[in-house]
Amino acid sequence: MKDFRERLGREWLFWDGGMGTLLQARGLAGGELPETWNLRYPERIREIHEAYMRAGCNIINTNTFGANRLKYPEELAEIVSAGVRIAREARDNVYQDRTAEQDIYIALDIGPTGKLLSPLGDLPFEEAVSIFAEVVRAGAEAGADLVLIETMNDSYEAKAAVLAARENCSLPVVVTTVYDEKGKLLTGGTPESVTATLEGLRVDALGVNCSLGPRQMLPIVQRLAAATSIPVVVNPNAGLPREEGGRTVYDMDAREWAETMTEIAACGVQVLGGCCGTTPEYLSELIGRVRAAEGGIPFRPQTRKDRTVVSSFSQAVEIGGRPVIIGERINPTGKKRFKQALRERDIDYILAEGLRQEDAGAHVLDVNVGLPEIDEPAMMEQVVRELQSVTAMPLQIDTSDPAAMERGLRYCSGKPLLNSVNGKQEVLETVLPIAARYGAVVVGLCLDEGGIPDTADGRVAIARRIYETAERYGIERRDVVIDGLAMTISSDTRSAQVTLETLRRVRDELGGHTILGVSNISFGLPQRELINAAFLTMAMQNGLSCAIMNPCSEEMMRAYRSYCALADLDPQCREYIAAYANAPKAVYGQAPAGSSAGAAGTAGTQSGGAASGAQSQGAASGARSLGECIERGLIGPAREAAAAGLRTMPGLELIEKELIPALDRVGRGFEEGTLFLPQLLMSADAARAAFDAVRESMADQPRESRGTVILATVKGDIHDIGKNIVKVMLENYGYEVIDLGKDVAPEVIVETALEKDVRLVGLSALMTTTVVSMEETIRQLRERKPDTKVVVGGAVLTQEYADAIGADCYARDAMATVRYADSVFGY
């Protein structure tokens, strides 16, 4: 038998078709699990395989689509190996009676788990990997020839399955996903984003199956074929489904289906087959037409696309066209407040920093969370996961720690940038294998053991070496982006010219893409924005593909948008006009507040709103007191009032005399029913802005706190809005909150309470089914830390319910929690 990889993509291959309808015709009852038939009626399954083989199919799926330990906790291994064995027996039979004309390959069929991965759902990524791994091991051992991961509607789950296959066997891996008629996965992925992710993971072929008929699939197939450099597989249903007498029937017969499939065959596709509703007859019709001596469809191998693409679970960003903006603000370097957030595991602060950059116009987010005193790999993993739950922007994993790199890449739902390698042999040998394993576009810094060359010649030579070494590790040239290194002109005024020449030559001589940390150019100079913006324009003119910069800096964005308009990269100047048509004229000689590259935390801190809106708010604030700003929920003015107050009063006094009393007035209004939740939260927002100003002024001093409170949404529950609201309120009242997140096991809560000796734990649960975990958490706390008080809240809870599960307090809302905390800590 010829190796599957030798044939895939070099000649027509035909996958088999539907299994479910054929099983039903043989007596499978509704609700009966199809895979159980591998043990009960192997001959019926074998019969179906043989029919497909005789129809001319070369690839046969084992009857294992739904086989995983969630559905088969007992006999999984038997079911999977029986599935493979039956298919192999069928193959032996048709080889023996010579009804097969060609080699036949057995594909271990793996379908989705039916669970949504965390953080959106409750299935941890590694758990998903392990579920798939079990199937892969059993199937590979039983002698499957390849692995098919199919009907995937979440590219993150597909990634888990691919890793499981790669890490547990050496078989070829093919992945097909399910798109709707708009060309989207249920979780938002597009043909382009899925292609980038799967090509990065080095699958052997990719494609589309199920959900649609061939006619609806055509535009999706065209997009896949335009995006990918590897073979495309198309396995559609027998048209669109409808219910008929309690059964699902499809609207195309075998001839019509096969006819439409020949159109698809001509679209840059290499493997064809069927899915629900198709039978051996459909496949036979199709294979006859495609292979016909006259009027058949000539085979065309996939064409290479020389494109550099990074992606998230749903967004693909191409590098090499319009310059890509990589937001640099998730980085502790030189930022006291950010370092504090890392130390306190204040993930929301980090997420907000990311979202602000997205709103300001970033295309990719750089993620650098390295700080000597924290566990960087763990933090990288958490920040990557959490960012993916709030933004669909692709990420750039930025670290020099190989363990943090690996964690970042593994849990990234897409194909990220990896920042960085350089010309040092040791670094290349450590980092490139990691990048190759998970698929990333690698940033290569033009420096090596000899330091940073001060000529473009030297830098280009290193770039060349990085390209060559990367290729040896299987990383194509298109997946390397060269950092020409921006060095400050304050120490050597030639340095910008060297960098610019490097950019030009990487583009012209090496045909490569480039990246720069733009603001380094002005280090040590006054008014850095002026130099940075001018340099950004020059760099883009010299071929810069990616700018690592602060998109919240208006100066930089002006340079970017102007360049794009001038360089014919902004059709009809649409983006330029959208950004500036209604903006107030820039005032020069007066840098926008807090927008210098080194300033911490203040740039663009208005949340989400347009800059102009915040300015007018600020202007109107005039002499408003801090208390008034908080009561009225004015964020910008509250920050300004706090800053002004700090000039005459120490931070703590300001908090005690102005902030807390204002919050109290709002809180009372809420309790009395004259104020409602949104107003309470707007005030909380304004107070938070004021707090930030105060905290910045005392970032070096230990914080005064009323006490420490643990908050968690209990095990099994994933609703955290209520808990998050309580957190905001407690923090504003000066409590330190350890937020353990959602779906938190009782043990974790108890351990944390013991370790940090916490006197108050707040638990949230939304459903009756999860109040059980709340009760269990309280039981364990009582047993191991009896002096800790427990306050509970959530939609289904009542005072009686809270009493029944042994809580100390039932809080009907966030203010009630604050009041209880005050009583526990004596305020």
Place this chain on the structure above:
Amino acid sequence: MEIPVREVIRYLGYRKVMPEEEILQKIRDASALLNERIRPRTTSVRLSVIEWDESHVQIGGMEVESRGLTRNLHGCREAFLIAATLGTEADTLVRRAMVQSPADGAVMQAAEAAMIEAVCDGFQEELRQQVEKEDLCLRARFSPGYGDFSLEHQRDFMRLLHMSSSIGVTLTDSLLMVPTKSVTAVIGLSPMHEETVHDCSACMARECAFRRES
């Protein structure tokens, strides 16, 4: 799709008070964003109903012990099982708004709650038009978790509606649906022409903050 402002306000906890313009603007912004970004998905299956006794009813392959549901389906020979969802992006949008500003997060959450109800109403109207020709009308929606209709039956909905592959709704081990803005319900097909109002009177959670006053 029109997201009813009145409902959003109700979910935000306002009782008979009109919020100030600032909050109303937040509601309009959230609704506009949801309409731009969210594509609701729905699915249904029509099954036969057998009423065994006053607290046991069978709907296709789902056997239920519940007085409330049995009463709701009394006299129906068939019922729809329906499921609707706003999808994963709806959860992302709330989390995102929450991180940027808790007030926006609360508004987004309320707007989505109102939106999923509006989606169900629209879907129910489609189904009503479908069965009108057969001279049937629809009862009020009845969901797992209402009264004594156990959440355990979410598993039946998952199985009978193939919810994870058809509309992307999955179930956690603790029987919560994710994406969280998802609804499942039974809708009886009644041969009688009767006035049906969807209200809170069937639900026993009398303390519920969102209970509509009838």
